[in-house]
Amino acid sequence: METISSGIIQGLKLFFSGDPALWQIIGVSAQVSGAALLLSALLGIPLGAVLGLTRFPGRRMIQALVYTGMGLPPVVVGLAVYLLLSNNGLLGPLQQAWIPKLFTVEAMIDAQVIIAAPLVIGYTMSAVGEVSPNLRLQVRSLGATRLQALGATLWEARRGVLVALIGGLGSILSEVGAVMMVGGNIDGSTRVMTTAILLETRRGNFELAIGLGIVLLGMAFLINLSAAQLQGKGH
């Protein structure tokens, strides 16, 4: 009990005193999460919209793959990315600029995108599917091009798309296993909040762990609060 209360107090102190170690970790987390969310959105929203709205052979198959992707165990993703990027892996030896090295922020971002993008695709797919077919016909009838119709449908489904992004961000923020494996939890470079909590708890440094935990919870709450605000506005 005492550990917890003193941990919380110490944690808050570290946070508000601008403790460099803590804030450095928060910074890396923000960088990885922000980039991963942005990439997942850029990839997931258009793909989800197309999969939800157009009919083509093989669509069911791709949908099934997306649903599978939504439930991928993160450590398996971590393992796959590890094997791809390691020096004697599939992509690692190619030495291309777009292929990140293991134990870098970029490798962590890639793993996060593989985990989060299927969520964004899947939720977007079902969100656009809820827009009434009658409305979609009306939009075409008013002279929309295919692209414009897609945009208008996404706009009508914006609440669902927002949920898709929150879902993606939630999985990104809470991710431990995959980022541990491909990032390596290196102090000062690839250590993020979740992996730091893991490590500090193991070491018995509950103050830092709790401080990070509070920040993580606070961030999750703020994100959901602003999302709720946004949703309310559309209403």
Place this chain on the structure above:
Amino acid sequence: MAPVYQLANVTKAYSGRQILHINQLDIYPGEILAVVGPSGAGKSTLLRLLNFLEAPDSGSIYFNQQPINHQNVPLEIRRTVTTVFQNPALLSGSVTANLLFGLRLRGQNDGQKEVDEMLERFGLAALRRSPAHALSGGEAQRVALARALILKPSVLLLDEPTANLDPYNAEMIESVIRGINQAHQTTIVLVTHNIFQARRLADRVALMLNGEIIETADTQTFFENPRDSRTRRFVRGEMVW
């Protein structure tokens, strides 16, 4: 004058069930053609084909003498035709945003003057900022019609445009329809259950039964001296479905 639409042997089936089979239908520029017929006859389906929103399974549709390939209808052609659907499908956002929608699709961002005119004409001025989803059925229907008319289409397809309206608003809509037809020679296909409305507005009337056009005639002939016995029974209100 050459027809705007020429349909020949057009068929359409949904999940194996034949819904539409039109041997021949010509629609002329500047006319108001009323399409009447019982529920389920295929009237709305016909409008979707005329608006190039769906492709027929077989047969041909010519638009201004050009054969239409529904897979790939040029945007300039698509944008001369617009439909007001049976259930007004409004976009989220305000009434004004709905009226601006089609103009924005066309890259026109300064439509406020046209919007104001339309709102005035349809008695919607007080609702300009109202969220579309909060409108009554009749208000929504008027917004849907205004949103189509603001585009100055050369062909206007109307699916039961007065179904949700009280007699006062129905009369207003009828006079708007007549007005734009006269002012702009807009070709209008008017689907209606109301044979009195067809009689008041239409130049010609077509009766649709079970996906087929039974008879097309000028309005007076259609009501007073129809060729087909089924038309006679329909206009007398004797048809029981």
